[in-house]
Amino acid sequence: MNGLGTLGYAIFIDPFVEFAFMRRSLVATLALALGSAPLGVFLNLRRMGLMGDALSHAILPGVAAGFWVAGLSLWAMAFGGLLAGLLVTTLAAWLSRHTQQEQNTSLSAVYLSALALGVGMVSARGTPLDLLHILFGSALGVDKPGLLLVAGVASASVLLLAVLYRGLVLDTFDPLFMRVGHRSTGFGTARYPAVWQQAFLFLVVANLVVGFQALGTLMSVGLMMLPAAAARLWHATLPEQLVHAAAQAALSGFAGLLVSYHLGTASGPTIIACASLLYFGSVLLAPDSGISRGRLRGPTLASTIHS
C-alpha cells in the first residue's frame, strides 16, 4: 500500500513539485479550461462550432499590422490579432443579422476575406517569415506574464459569462424573443438586440487569441470545443453541461501534461488527444448519445428539445 502511494506520488505529483514549468503549464491549462470550455458549449448550441478554427486564420491581418508597427513584438502581434478577431466576428454577426444568412456562412465569408488580406499584407512587405508560427506558443513555454494573461482573461470571462448568462441563454434558444424584447423579463433590449451576442463573441475572441499566444492554436481551440461537445452528450440542462465541459477540459490538461512528461510525447497534441479520448468515450457511454441508447428507440422527445 505504501509502495503504491509512493508510486502514485511519483507519477502524479512529483513532476509538478520538481519543475516550475510543469506548474505553470498546468495552471495555464486549467485556467484555459475553466474560461473557454463553457464558451464552447454556447458556441456549439449556436451552431458555431468551427469558429475557433476560422478565427486562428482570421487574426492574420492584425498580427501582420502589429508586426509592421512594432516589429517582432509578441504583445503588439497579439493585440493586433485581438483587434482583427473582434472586427471579423463583429462584421460576421452584423452581416448575419441583416442578411438572414446563417452565422457560419457570414463568418466563413468574412474570415476568408481577412485571411486573404493578411496573406497579402505579409507578402507585400516581402516577409516570407511565418508570423503565426512565431506568435503561436506552446503549453511548455508559458512564462509568468503569459500565465497572468491567460488566468486574467479566464477569470474575467467566467465573471462576465455569469453576468451575461440570462440574456445569452435567451438569445441562444429564442433569438426572436430577444429581438422583440420583453420588458417584463428585465431584458428590454429591443433597441440593442446584438449586445448579448457581441459581448459573448468578445469573450470567445479574447480567450482564443490569448490562448493562441500562450499555448498554441490546437490547445485553445481543442480545449474550447472538444469537452463542450462531449458534455452535451451527458446532460440535458445547460448548467450541468457548462460545469461538465470545464471539468473535462481540466482533466484533459492534467492527464495530457503527465503523459507528455512520462512518455515524452509533444505536449499540445497529447492534451488534445486526451480530450478526444474523453469525447469518443462519451459518444460510446453517455446516456444521451444515440450510439449507447441503441438504434431501436431513437432519440426521445425530451432529449431532442433539450439538446
Added chain:
Amino acid sequence: MALNRRTSILASLALLGKLGQAHGAPADPVAVTVSFSVLGDLVRVVGGERLRMQLLVGPNQDAHTFEPRADDAKALLGSRLLVSNGLGFEPWAGRLVHSSGFKGRHLLAANGIKTRSMADEEGQQTTDPHAWQNPLHVTRYVRNIADALSDLDPTARADYQARAKAYTIELTALNAWAKDQFATIAPAQRKAIISHDAFGYLGEQYRIRFSAPVGLSTESQPNARQMAQLIRQIKRENIRALFIENMSNPQLIRQLAQETGVQPGPPLFTDALSEPGGPASDYLSMMRHNIGALASAMRHNGVTKN
C-alpha cells in the same frame, strides 16, 4: 494583310525584347537564385560583380517554414542557376523547381560533404542539414559554387576560382581562430543549450556538446520529458551557456532560463544572417559572433563530469 501585320508586330516586339535585354544588362551578369542568406553570402563572395543574385529567404528569416510565392517562381525562371543547401534543409526547393518549370541548373551546395545524421523525435535517423556550421565544410561549398559558376560562365573561370581560393584561406584562418578560442576551455565545460538543434557540425568540429528542447527543424513540437531532462542536466552539470537564435520563438529557452536561474546569452545566428549592419551580416562575422559568444559563456560552465 492582317496576318502579315500581326507577324511584323510580333517580330518587332521580339526585337524590342532583345534590345531591352542587351541594353539593360551591359556586363551580361549571370542571374543566380539562392535559397537562403548564409548561402547568399558565399555565392556573392565567389561570384562578385558578375552576378545578379536573388535571395529567396532573406536575413533573419526562417528557411524551415518558408513558403515560396509566385514572384519567387518568376525570379527563379529568370535565372540560370539555383543554389540551395540540400540535405533536406529547404524542403520546398524541389517543389518550387517543379512548379515553376525551371530549366536551369540546380546546385546543391553541400554536395560531397561528409554528413552527420541524428536521431529525430521519433528516434529515426535523419541527416543534419546545417553543414555550414563547420568552416572546413564551407571550403567545399565554395568550391562547388565556383565550379558551377565556371560552367555557366567559362570566360570568368579564373576569376571565380581565384576568389574561391582566397576565401578558402580565410575559412582555414577562421577554423584556426575558433580552435584557439576553445582551446582554453576544458572538455567537460564544452556544452551549451540552444533553441533548436542547429550546431551539430560546429559541435563535431570543436568537441562541444549541444542540447536543444526541439529537434532539427524549428517546426517540431516540444515535449515535457525533454524539457525536464534539460533542466536536470543544466542544474546537475552547472551549465551557464544558454542561447536563443535570431529566428525562432524564444519561449522555451526563456522557460529553461527562468527555471534554472541562468541568464541567456546574446542571440546566436544559425540558419540566417542578420540584417546588414548587424552582428552577423556575412558568413565570417556570423561565425565569429557565435564562436565568441559560445566561448565566453562556456568558460562559466561547471567542470563536473557528466
